[in-house]
Amino acid sequence: MSDAWDEETDVVVLGYGGAGAAAAISAHDTGAKVVIVEKNQGGGNTRLATLTFLCPIKGQTAKKHIRALSFGTLEEETIDAFVQWSSKNVGFIRELGGETEVCPPGPTFPNLPGSEAMVRYRVKGKEGELGGESLWRLLSQNVEQRNIQVYWQTTAKRLLRFGDEIVGVETEHGGRRLKVRARRGIILSTGGFEYNEVMKRDYFSGYPIYSFGHGGNQGDGLKLAQDVGAELWHMKALAAPLGYKFPGYDAAFIMWMSAHGFIIVDQQGRRFCNETGLEKYSMWMEVARFDMGGLRFSRIPSYLIFDERTRLSGPITRAGHGANRGYKWSDDNSEEIRRGWIVSGRDAEELACGLGMDSAPQLGKTLTAYQKSCRTGKDKEFGRSEETLVEFRGRLYGVPLWPCLLNTQGGPKRNARGQILDVWGSPIKRLYGAGELGSIWGFLYQSGGNLGECLASGRMAGHHAASETPLA
Ligand SMILES: Cc1cc2nc3c(=O)[nH]c(=O)nc-3n(C[C@H](O)[C@H](O)[C@H](O)COP(=O)(O)OP(=O)(O)OC[C@H]3O[C@@H](n4cnc5c(N)ncnc54)[C@H](O)[C@@H]3O)c2cc1C
Structure with a gap:
């Protein structure tokens, strides 16, 4: 590890889409100083989305359904944590000052057990706002109101380790390298790999497969996580009309x-x-x-x-x-x-x-x-x-x-606290994941599930990262 840090903060969020924004807000509100690193202009696929987010009805019914959709790709405690956090999504949007409305029909797979617990919402928009813009406006305004620093057009290049802990990130902006130290934790929320041809060829059956979304999502987060020993999961899961x-x-x-x-x-x-x-x-x-x-x-x-x-x-x-x-x-x-x-x-x-x-x-x-x-x-x-x-x-x-x-779901595997796991199943210390990168949707995809997960996993990761004991 180099001690020549250019910047120091409590929590660094890598990737400023829906998951990154929710993580930054949550980490800030838990008491941490937060910096966001964003490769492009922010918003990612979140801003380009159709509009719905999942907020399941909390309880066994929702768990049963998510278990059925996963076809064995999820552990029970991950399902529990997802239902616990995502069932509060509407409450979170209201806390941020947004208004929601239900988007029927809820379930994508009504024939699987527990589907009645799948309820989708959208953030009410202003005249002329398209798709995910209303959600993105609400999230980004809340980030601004909290004076959270965003490094725009800055690419996360490498996670920095000291001993067995992730302590910072090396970034690049306009050819210049910048090292940011994270005293409490780092959250990887760089979205999917819709525009990485090598990964799509390797992990999907069928090629070519194009994308409706944002060209910045090239699977950087997978490389960053693999570089520090992360286990990958759900690599062959996707939602593709x-x-x-x-x-x-x-x-x-x-x-x-x-x-x-x-x-x-x-x-x-x-x-x-x-x-x-x-x-x-x-x-x-x-x-x-x-x-x-x-x-x-x-x-x-x-x-x-x-x-x-x-x-x-x-x-x-x-x-x-x-x-x-x-x-x-x-x-x-x-x-x-x-x-x-x-x-x-x-x-x-x-x-x-x-x-x-x-x-x-x-x-x-x-x-x-x-x-x-x-x-x-x-x-x-x-x-x-x-x-x-x-x-x-x-x-x-x-x-x-x-x-x-619409999305890829694969990425670094995370546990019920949002910690990224190594190949032996142990958390990589101080490293968290959120959103589409390493999503919980391991097989069948419930509509609204990705934005629902951005809000839920972002909040969860932000809260837990901000609660870490700070490095000296
Ligand atoms: C057309 C379309 C419609 C959709 N409709 C819906 C819907 O209605 N409901 C739903 O639930 N889901 C929908 N989805 C899927 C959903 O939009 C995404 O899964 C979700 O927005 C992903 O959010 P995220 O925060 O994980 O990633 P993103 O919002 O994609 O953000 C990732 C960010 O990370 C940045 N980044 C990437 N690499 C780096 C790096 N190295 N350093 C720094 N920053 C980096 C990117 O520039 C980007 O801004 C849709 C997707 C598309 C394309």
């Missing part, structure tokens, strides 16, 4: 249909799922299957195919969240056809050729079978419900579909 990816835009656009006249096909033009019955966050599971015949991911990309009526019924995406929320998609999708993002064809053959699909005749056969299902009201193979079987009319349209991340 399907979306579109176009040249000139780093982030993807989410697929969102305002009419039922559409199907999804693989590269050979075959349907493979009940398109209108897909669970949004797990859509990636439908396309991540490796085709052992063709030795490739034959559903990455898949293709969204729709007709003239669907085109005219509204945008095939939903604006208002994600990194592309400034883009104004045309109401009838015509601008995106003009740009060449949506391909059009007189018939299946022309469309398949335009899209570069493997088999033009097969798409024709698939559409004929689909039209027949619409007329009989029965989708024998994939069980699509009768009211969603809407016959195609007029010109055809198509666009490649990719799995696209």
